[in-house]
Amino acid sequence: MIALVRMRLAGFLRGGRALAPLIAVLVVLGVLYGGGASPAGAAYGYSAAALFPVLAWLAKVLLDTEPDVQRRLVRLAVGPVREGVAGLLAAVLAGAVVCAAAMLAPWLFHGIRGPEAGSGESSIGAGVLLGVQAHLLSLIAAVALGALSGRAVTRRVLPGVATLITGSILVIVLGLSSSIVPWLVPPVMAMARALNSGVSPAASTLAQLTAWALAWSAVALAAYGTLRRNRS
Amino acid sequence: MLFDGVWFRYARRAPWALHDARATVSPGETVVVLGPNGAGKSTLLQLAAGVLLPSRGAIRDRPPIVGWVPERFPADQPFTLRGYLHAMAALRGVTPATADHWIERLGLAAHTGTGLGALSKGTAQKVGLAQALLVPPGLLVLDEPWEGLDAQARTLIPEIVAEVTGAGGAVLVSDHRGEITGLPGAIHWSVAAATLHVAGTVAAQVTPAPPRSSTADKEMVRAGADEVVVEIAVPRAEADATVVRLRDSGHHVLRVRDHAAPARPEREAR
Numbered sequence: 430m431i432a433l434v435r436m437r438l439a440g441f442l443r444g445g446r447a448l449a450p451l452i453a454v455l456v457v458l459g460v461l462y463g464g465g466a467s468p469a470g471a472a473y474g475y476s477a478a479a480l481f482p483v484l485a486w487l488a489k490v491l492l493d494t495e496p497d498v499q500r501r502l503v504r505l506a507v508g509p510v511r512e513g514v515a516g517l518l519a520a521v522l523a524g525a526v527v528c529a530a531a532m533l534a535p536w537l538f539h540g541i542r543g544p545e546a547g548s549g550e551s552s553i554g555a556g557v558l559l560g561v562q563a564h565l566l567s568l569i570a571a572v573a574l575g576a577l578s579g580r581a582v583t584r585r586v587l588p589g590v591a592t593l594i595t596g597s598i599l600v601i602v603l604g605l606s607s608s609i610v611p612w613l614v615p616p617v618m619a620m621a622r623a624l625n626s627g628v629s630p631a632a633s634t635l636a637q638l639t640a641w642a643l644a645w646s647a648v649a650l651a652a653y654g655t656l657r658r659n660r661s
Numbered sequence: 662m663l664f665d666g667v668w669f670r671y672a673r674r675a676p677w678a679l680h681d682a683r684a685t686v687s688p689g690e691t692v693v694v695l696g697p698n699g700a701g702k703s704t705l706l707q708l709a710a711g712v713l714l715p716s717r718g719a720i721r722d723r724p725p726i727v728g729w730v731p732e733r734f735p736a737d738q739p740f741t742l743r744g745y746l747h748a749m750a751a752l753r754g755v756t757p758a759t760a761d762h763w764i765e766r767l768g769l770a771a772h773t774g775t776g777l778g779a780l781s782k783g784t785a786q787k788v789g790l791a792q793a794l795l796v797p798p799g800l801l802v803l804d805e806p807w808e809g810l811d812a813q814a815r816t817l818i819p820e821i822v823a824e825v826t827g828a829g830g831a832v833l834v835s836d837h838r839g840e841i842t843g844l845p846g847a848i849h850w851s852v853a854a855a856t857l858h859v860a861g862t863v864a865a866q867v868t869p870a871p872p873r874s875s876t877a878d879k880e881m882v883r884a885g886a887d888e889v890v891v892e893i894a895v896p897r898a899e900a901d902a903t904v905v906r907l908r909d910s911g912h913h914v915l916r917v918r919d920h921a922a923p924a925r926p927e928r929e930a931r
Contacts, residue, residue: 432748432751433752435748436751436752439739439740439748440739443739443740444738444739445739495738496735496738497735498731498734499735499738501707501712501729501731502731502792503752504712505710505711505712505728505729506749506753506792507752507753659714
């Protein structure tokens with residue numbers, strides 16, 4: 430398993446296909462932190478939401494790097510379950526590196542400020558922790574969407590791109606506060622809203638958002654597993 | 662291993678690429694699958710390896726360790742030859758030394774640092790062969806293994822096939838050029854128009870019991886003394902179809918060769 434994760438990450442990095450999504454990461458970060466400074470929680474909440482489509486794209490590109498025939502050879506070598514799980518793990522690892530970079534970036538651009546006295550805003554440390562949580566939840570959901578739009582599932586290029594783009598747009602549109610079916614998509618927008626004020630949200634709100642994000646990801650990953658079972 | 666009424670198509674509403682294939686492969690057997698391009702040989706082989714899953718029916722009792730040599734090795738990967746085989750060895754849970762052994766054995770030592778994409782077709786084919794042999798397979802599936810190999814490497818295939826069958830493994834080989842005589846004792850299947858024929862019988866009409874193997878082959882051997890060799894010349898493009906047709910009508914095709922090549926001594930002696 431570890432050997433396969435390593436092999437796929439190496440193929441992804443050496444192949445040069447990582448470049449396009451990484452440029453998108455830079456663009457997103459530039460837009461996010463080009464303006465003034467905001468409290469850590471608010472900045473990271475938006476960063477996690479804005480990175481969602483890029484992380485999903487990154488996951489799709491990583492999973493699509495390997496030629497179909499090589500994926501089948503790997504499946505014969507390690508079995509279908511480990512083949513699938515190792516792909517997801519590699520995508521999570523690559524995404525985690527991007528998230529870490531995204532969380533370091535605002536410190537370079539002075540995009541984060543401390544709490545204003547008397548505003549009730551949470552401390553920088555608490556904001557950073559909330560940011561880590563927001564990024565992780567966004568990352569897991571994004572990897573699930575990227576996996577579902579991978580060539581191993583969709584077989585052809587166009588349906589894969591359509592799945593990725595439709596999914597990313599729906600996450601934003603159905604995630605708006607006026608949405609009537611917000612639970613259809615992972616709560617990356619809801620998380621950004623909850624962190625927006627700079628005041629730490631209530632523990633129950635956080636727990637609810639976390640459970641929602643994990644449940645959505647679990648359903649999406651289960652769908653991925655089912656679809657992959659019939660498509661080598 | 663049993664093909665139990667295997668049907669396959671590549672997509673819903675697509676035409677069947679294979680219908681109702683029934684056959685058995687026993688340990689130690691070599692099966693040569695013949696047929697023209699596009700007949701479904703590769704599909705059958707990928708189903709056998711477990712790379713494709715049957716749309717209907719099932720393949721039962723497949724050995725746990727399967728080595729598959731794809732028709733075209735996926736060379737579009739950013740690894741060197743050695744790096745790739747070492748990584749595949751790690752996936753199979755064997756040491757890099759095992760990969761080095763096959764690098765040596767298949768004559769790949771000169772290319773270890775070369776990127777997979779820069780390899781010649783025959784060399785890439787050998788990498789495909791090496792990765793399938795890292796662990797002794799219970800089932801070895803070779804899809805057109807002779808493609809692109811030089812004369813010296815061609816003799817390697819029968820050698821490796823003999824080793825795998827000798828260790829109790831089964832081997833499935835596809836071949837559209839009729840190099841089959843290099844594999845003594847092989848059972849012949851033919852695939853035509855998405856149907857598997859086992860020894861000239863429409864496979865669907867026979868029971869899953871070993872259809873041709875023992876009896877037909879033994880008759881052939883017994884009749885050997887009374888056989889004569891008829892040499893025929895056909896246009897190169899029709900060679901495949903002719904071999905399949907002759908075999909279907911019960912003839913024993915010894916080999917296909919280029920016109921200029923001299924006949925082999927033992928055949929002349931007859």
